[in-house]
Amino acid sequence: MTAAETIVRFDEIRDLMKSLLPPDEEAAVIARNRQAQLTKPAGSLGRLEDMAVWLATWQGRNPPSVERPYTAVFAGNHGIAGKGVSAYPAEVTAQMVRNFIDGGAAVNQLCSLANADLRVYEMALDEPTGDMSEGPAMDEEDCARAMAYGMMAVEGGIDVLALGEMGIGNTTAAAALCCGLYGGPAADWVGPGTGIDAARMAEKARLIDQAVALHRDGLDDPLEVLRRLGGRELAAIAGAILAARMARTPVLLDGYACTAAAAVLHALDPRAIDHCLVSHVSAEPGHKHLLQRIGKEALVDLGLRLGEASGAMVAVLLLKAAVACHNGMATFAEAAVSGPGETS
Numbered sequence: 001m002t003a004a005e006t007i008v009r010f011d012e013i014r015d016l017m018k019s020l021l022p023p024d025e026e027a028a029v030i031a032r033n034r035q036a037q038l039t040k041p042a043g044s045l046g047r048l049e050d051m052a053v054w055l056a057t058w059q060g061r062n063p064p065s066v067e068r069p070y071t072a073v074f075a076g077n078h079g080i081a082g083k084g085v086s087a088y089p090a091e092v093t094a095q096m097v098r099n100f101i102d103g104g105a106a107v108n109q110l111c112s113l114a115n116a117d118l119r120v121y122e123m124a125l126d127e128p129t130g131d132m133s134e135g136p137a138m139d140e141e142d143c144a145r146a147m148a149y150g151m152m153a154v155e156g157g158i159d160v161l162a163l164g165e166m167g168i169g170n171t172t173a174a175a176a177l178c179c180g181l182y183g184g185p186a187a188d189w190v191g192p193g194t195g196i197d198a199a200r201m202a203e204k205a206r207l208i209d210q211a212v213a214l215h216r217d218g219l220d221d222p223l224e225v226l227r228r229l230g231g232r233e234l235a236a237i238a239g240a241i242l243a244a245r246m247a248r249t250p251v252l253l254d255g256y257a258c259t260a261a262a263a264v265l266h267a268l269d270p271r272a273i274d275h276c277l278v279s280h281v282s283a284e285p286g287h288k289h290l291l292q293r294i295g296k297e298a299l300v301d302l303g304l305r306l307g308e309a310s311g312a313m314v315a316v317l318l319l320k321a322a323v324a325c326h327n328g329m330a331t332f333a334e335a336a337v338s339g340p341g342e343t344s
């Protein structure tokens with residue numbers, strides 16, 4: 001495999017996409033069989049059962065474990081933020097990075113609760129990407145390097161990788177990625193983000209429509225969509241998802257911005273995000289449409305619209321619940337409990 005630190009071109013990313021590890025079907029069968037023997041009516045733990053089987057399948061081992069969750073939050077700044085698309089100023093990105101380091105953000109509290117290591121990856125915050133409504137957000141090297149940076153965040157020995165982002169203006173980038181990948185008017189994909197009013201939301205959509213029109217000749221290629229309409233933190237998320245696949249590390253995606261980054265890989269090859277679960281459905285309205293496009297159902301709907309991997313961390317807690325039951329419960333035989341239709 002190409003060493004991530006040397007990647008500067010999309011062709012190198014395309015090469016990596018050719019060697020996606022398949023699911024470990026043997027691990028999946030073992031986990032599913034175990035679920036069938038545990039002391040509960042068949043299927044009664046619902047999606048907790050699926051989560052345990054998913055974890056075993058993509059970790060490629062039984063029993064699956066969630067002792068070492070790792071949370072990566074990528075931070076980037078966006079040229080389009082200068083056009084008033086967010087309720088908050090661009091400085092907040094760097095200020096929130098400081099807050100993450102000092103332990104004061106929502107994601108810090110959730111990581112403490114889940115016993116997860118949190119790492120924040122700052123990506124050239126003083127040099128925002130280009131304004132997509134006037135030109136490409138990034139050149140190929142900047143975008144490929146951002147993806148490679150995300151790949152390097154994936155270390156060995158991680159049980160599950162929770163991904164998140166921080167970047168004022170990035171719900172605009174997320175909506176633009178969706179428009180670029182799936183088409184439709186931007187109004188179908190935009191939302192209030194940090195809390196803009198209807199007039200600013202209309203302007204947000206107008207700017208995205210302008211950007212998509214400007215870049216229309218390059219939008220057949222999902223990596224070009226990412227380069228022209230995305231952002232560094234979103235490219236890094238895509239890179240981290242890809243590297244996690246190579247490392248047999250299951251991934252929990254966060255909200256709209258994070259899923260939009262994953263959708264770029266899905267557009268390149270629908271199998272590329274099979275090892276990812278969508279943690280929650282964001283209150284950002286485009287997220288629901290996006291989940292339909294990529295064929296995934298979120299674990300929960302809590303009305304979150306924060307980002308930072310906050311929803312992914314709630315999902316880590318659910319995953320811990322799933323694994324505790326899966327690994328710790330007695331089987332019918334062990335507990336001498338009669339199975340369905342058995343008489344004692």
Ligand SMILES: Cc1cc2ncn([C@H]3O[C@H](COP(=O)(O)O)[C@@H](O)[C@H]3O)c2cc1C
Nearest residue numbers: 086088165166167168169170171193194307
């Ligand atoms: C204090 C604060 C903390 C945040 N944590 C995540 N976001 C979230 O809001 C931003 C996206 O919304 P928009 O596109 O409207 O700018 C991202 O940085 C995202 O992670 C935050 C935003 C703020 C203001």
Ligand SMILES: O=C(O)c1cccnc1
Nearest residue numbers: 255256257282305306307
């Ligand atoms: O769902 C998200 O990713 C989201 C929503 C609002 C603000 N920031 C992120």
